Amino acid sequence: MKKTRLLAGVLLAMIFTILNAACAFAHTTTIDGHLDSIEGCAIAGWLWDSADPETSQTVTVTVTNKSTGEIAASVTTEANEHREDLRNIGIGTGDYGFHVGIDWESLPEAVYSVSLSSGDVTLTQTLSHATGDSSVHGTLVPLGTFKTTAYCPCYQCSEGWGRQTSSGALATANYTVAVDRRVIPMGSRLLINGQEYVAQDVGGGVKGNHIDIYFNTHGETRQHGVRNAEVYLIV
Ligand SMILES: [Zn+2]
Incomplete structure (x- = not known):
């Protein structure tokens, strides 16, 4: 009985080690970026791969309706605009900025969530934006x-x-x-x-x-x- 318990304990410990390693691996993406602002139709941000700073990355900005969960718009572009502010804080050459246009007027009145991804990596940070007749465009x-x-x-x-x-x-x-x-x-x-x-x-x-x-x-x-x-x- 004791032996079985010990074996179970060892197995559990092994499983935890494997899980931890898997989690650590998942978190070691070298992709980093940020959604900076929504001004009118323009969404601005930046994204780079610190392991490959010479290559500009393809980014996708996704707009999701918060009440229905539906994807309302999705725009893909290259993050290759020069951003002196990024270079100044040590983010490679700084050539990682992007702008995309979202036609908010064409979307139903709702509160939307805006997220940023590149390949399989979706950044956790999001922005919220409301559309509609109200003067709320902030x-x-x-x-x-x-x-x-x-x-x-x-x-x-x-x-x-x-x-x-x-x-x-x-x-x-x-x-x-x-x-x-x-x-x-x-x-x-x-x-x-x-x-x-x-x-x-x-x-x-x-x-x-x-x-x-x-x-x-x-x-x-x-x-x-x-x-x-x-x-x-x-x-
Ligand atoms: Zn009253």
Whole structure:
């Protein structure tokens, strides 16, 4: 019995060693890069293979619809534009920049994830981007899932403050939200369910990952109730 246990232990140890070696191997890719920005239709970034710095790599930028998981667009190009900033920080010759064009207007209104790959290697870093009628055409930083509630100028909801917010601004529907300023700084632009809001208010009960959305009428606040939503900071 003891012998069997010992054998099992040795086998387990061997399996772990093999797994660790496999993981180490998977992580030793010499491909490195970054998605830098989304400005209008242009997505900029860089990618190189530190083991082969003389050869420019082929990169693929993939745009995935975050709600459906569908690939909405995929563009392949050569990463061979000169980037002095890369050379300055010791990344080879610096000739590894690229730009690709994505026609956001042709895509359905949604939040998209943008990822970068070369061959079999997909970089873990991604950017988020929202399209649609709203003026949101910025880079989105995901803040995670928040509880959302609603308030209105009625005495009960506003604790007697009416439309007066803590920032001094008058609360406006489809614009004003109250936040916990330890989680979200005042004045932050936020994207919640495709609508852009600004953090203009605080509330006694608004703590942590909780956002209180301003509406004109108490009926609308009742309709909203308590929901969960993915919240993005627009930068
Ligand atoms: Zn109310």
